[in-house]
Amino acid sequence: MTYYGEAGRGADQYIVRFPIGMRDDIKMQAKRNRRSMNAEIVTLLERALAGSGAVEGEGLDSNTPSAAN
Numbered sequence: 001m002t003y004y005g006e007a008g009r010g011a012d013q014y015i016v017r018f019p020i021g022m023r024d025d026i027k028m029q030a031k032r033n034r035r036s037m038n039a040e041i042v043t044l045l046e047r048a049l050a051g052s053g054a055v056e057g058e059g060l061d062s063n064t065p066s067a068a069n
Helices: 023-030 037-049
Strands: none
Touching: 023 037
16 A cells, blocks of 8 residues: 555645535544544545555546546
8 A cells, every 4th residue: 555644734635526415425434433524535545546445447438527637
């Protein structure tokens, strides 16, 4: 697993638009895991990038404007 450094006020920031209802799901999962929403999102992203939760390229197609980002 890649170490990305400590999260905090000086860390990189990125605004995310969640589909309707996803924010509430993340909030509930974070509460169950006794983490902040930010910590929960970072944990989920780390797991996905480590290969335990996503297939490379899954969900993106050439017609998706954000596929290039």
